[in-house]
Amino acid sequence: xxxxxxxxxxxxxxxxxxxxxxxxxxxxxxxxxxxxxxxxxxxxxxxxxxxxxxxxxxxxxxxxxxxxxxxxxxxxxxxxxxxxxxxxxxxxxxxxxxxxxxxxxxxxxxxxxxxxxxxxxxxxxxxxxxxxxxxxxxxxxxxxxxxxxxxxxxxxxxxxxxxxxxxxxxxxxxxxxxxxxxxxxxxxxxxxxxxxxxxxxxxxxxxxxxxxxxxxxxxxxxxxxxxxxxxxxxxxxxxxxxxxxxxxxxxxxxxxxxxxxxxxxxxxxxxxxxxxxxxxxxxxxxxxxxxxxxxxxxxxxxxxxxxxxxxxxxxxxx
Amino acid sequence: xxxxxxxxxxxxxxxxxxxxxxxxxxxxxxxxxxxxxxxxxxxxxxxxxxxxxxxxxxxxxxxxxxxxxxxxxxxxxxxxxxxxxxxxxxxxxxxxxxxxxxxxxxxxxxxxxxxxxxxxxxxxxxxxxxxxxxxxxxxxxxxxxxxxxxxxxxxxxxxxxxxxxxxxxxxxxxxxxxxxxxxxxxxxxxxxxxxxxxxxxxxxxxxxxxxxxxxxxxxxxxxxxxxxxxxxxxxxxxxxxxx
Numbered sequence: 001x002x003x004x005x006x007x008x009x010x011x012x013x014x015x016x017x018x019x020x021x022x023x024x025x026x027x028x029x030x031x032x033x034x035x036x037x038x039x040x041x042x043x044x045x046x047x048x049x050x051x052x053x054x055x056x057x058x059x060x061x062x063x064x065x066x067x068x069x070x071x072x073x074x075x076x077x078x079x080x081x082x083x084x085x086x087x088x089x090x091x092x093x094x095x096x097x098x099x100x101x102x103x104x105x106x107x108x109x110x111x112x113x114x115x116x117x118x119x120x121x122x123x124x125x126x127x128x129x130x131x132x133x134x135x136x137x138x139x140x141x142x143x144x145x146x147x148x149x150x151x152x153x154x155x156x157x158x159x160x161x162x163x164x165x166x167x168x169x170x171x172x173x174x175x176x177x178x179x180x181x182x183x184x185x186x187x188x189x190x191x192x193x194x195x196x197x198x199x200x201x202x203x204x205x206x207x208x209x210x211x212x213x214x215x216x217x218x219x220x221x222x223x224x225x226x227x228x229x230x231x232x233x234x235x236x237x238x239x240x241x242x243x244x245x246x247x248x249x250x251x252x253x254x255x256x257x258x259x260x261x262x263x264x265x266x267x268x269x270x271x272x273x274x275x276x277x278x279x280x281x282x283x284x285x286x287x288x289x290x291x292x293x294x295x296x297x298x299x300x301x302x303x304x305x306x307x308x309x310x311x312x313x314x315x316x317x318x
Numbered sequence: 319x320x321x322x323x324x325x326x327x328x329x330x331x332x333x334x335x336x337x338x339x340x341x342x343x344x345x346x347x348x349x350x351x352x353x354x355x356x357x358x359x360x361x362x363x364x365x366x367x368x369x370x371x372x373x374x375x376x377x378x379x380x381x382x383x384x385x386x387x388x389x390x391x392x393x394x395x396x397x398x399x400x401x402x403x404x405x406x407x408x409x410x411x412x413x414x415x416x417x418x419x420x421x422x423x424x425x426x427x428x429x430x431x432x433x434x435x436x437x438x439x440x441x442x443x444x445x446x447x448x449x450x451x452x453x454x455x456x457x458x459x460x461x462x463x464x465x466x467x468x469x470x471x472x473x474x475x476x477x478x479x480x481x482x483x484x485x486x487x488x489x490x491x492x493x494x495x496x497x498x499x500x501x502x503x504x505x506x507x508x509x510x511x512x513x514x515x516x517x518x519x520x521x522x523x524x525x526x527x528x529x530x531x532x533x534x535x536x537x538x539x540x541x542x543x544x545x546x547x548x549x550x551x552x553x554x555x556x557x558x559x560x561x
């Protein structure tokens with residue numbers, strides 16, 4: 001009896017100890033409309049994994065399928081080893097969720113919301129402790145509609161964590177927040193991860209993915225265009241590094257011969273040099289050798305927005 | 319968990335003025351006004367009853383209709399529209415249990431409103447006791463069940479809380495004043511009576527008045543209410559799958 005139990009436990013954790021979310025060929029269509037078109041994802045335990053893409057790329061539909069809130073049309077999905085379409089109830093007990101464009105009743109108070117959600121699970125964090133940890137204690141009697149955007153998000157995070165989830169899904173967590181509140185929220189998300197949960201984060205903010213995520217999947221038109229750490233994505237995208245400086249004293253014809261330079265342009269004394277990642281050091285040393293010491297030598301490394309542009313030919317913000 | 323949800327919904331409904339107005343204040347004020355205007359003698363225009371015995375059961379039916387046609391659809395449609403149902407579902411609270419909690423709240427409000435009207439009628443207007451309590455109560459339960467089912471069905475069919483509100487108000491007032499809440503049937507023109515008979519509230523009025531006055535089952539009334547309950551429940555169950 002004991003032996004069997006041990007064995008089953010060992011078997012179930014062996015294959016999936018590192019992989020928390022495993023999707024292969026995930027598809028979702030509505031009528032003839034294909035929202036998610038063969039998505040492959042692998043999220044590892046303890047990481048903050050981002051789905052980055054423009055609005056309408058299929059990110060929300062993807063995470064809703066992962067949570068069993070929508071039935072997928074095709075593909076294989078396992079979250080914590082469970083099939084969300086078959087074992088949805090069991091799965092939802094073990095994941096935390098903050099949904100895009102969802103709300104609570106206007107007149108429901110913070111404390112009541114925490115109490116109500118605490119009843120949905122057997123093993124929950126004490127309400128008072130959750131309220132304290134997420135800075136909600138002073139709003140405990142305030143109705144949902146009277147909370148600021150940042151306070152509502154803090155409440156949603158607290159509700160998502162109430163059942164000590166192993167995976168937390170955050171969908172556009174910081175949309176509508178001012179930059180200050182956004183940075184505070186990022187800190188909260190890191191805290192969630194540091195306490196042991198795996199985080200799957202949906203966002204259309206390049207900055208958020210770059211700052212917060214250990215790994216990012218770039219989503220476009222229902223497909224994954226690329227997956228990797230932000231710096232891997234930038235390094236392998238082929239998007240150029242750009243260097244700018246002002247030099248009006250003399251012509252610099254030798255610039256285009258520096259190894260790694262792809263393009264040089266100059267107007268009103270402002271020099272713009274594009275090239276690969278090795279360019280920065282090469283160019284600086286060449287300038288120094290030739291006694292050219294501009295006071296505003298600036299390097300512009302590509303960001304995930306440039307990666308998105310070079311992968312899809314479109315802007316992230318469109 | 320369900321008890322907590324139901325209790326939360328009860329508290330929320332008490333904080334929602336629209337519900338309190340339509341469930342309690344509006345019928346009571348109107349009832350009081352009518353009873354003060356009409357004498358308290360048996361009158362053929364009131365089918366041989368006096369005004370208080372005519373209007374109290376009719377207004378109980380009216381309160382039930384207001385719950386089913388306005389309160390429930392507006393509440394649930396707004397939950398669906400704003401993503402409250404999805405939010406709850408993501409944390410393991412099924413939409414079905416939210417609907418059941420809401421039906422429970424509506425039934426409680428109907429019970430309270432009925433009690434207040436009976437007490438008021440007896441204290442100020444010589445309301446007679448129902449001829450048959452069991453038949454009156456059976457009518458009360460069936461009417462509440464069928465109008466709540468209708469409300470849930472409407473909530474799944476109507477696209478938004480705004481639509482639920484405008485359609486609900488229009489439907490309710492159109493129905494309420496010709497189905498026993500306004501001038502009694504004997505003095506209404508034939509066309510209006512025909513319209514009233516096409517709408518469900520007049521059958522709730524018939525079922526309740528018949529139990530109250532004569533202690534008789536109103537066959538047509540009960541049959542129509544029962545069919546309404548079944549059809550609405552089927553529509554509601556279908557719609558629930560797509561929340």
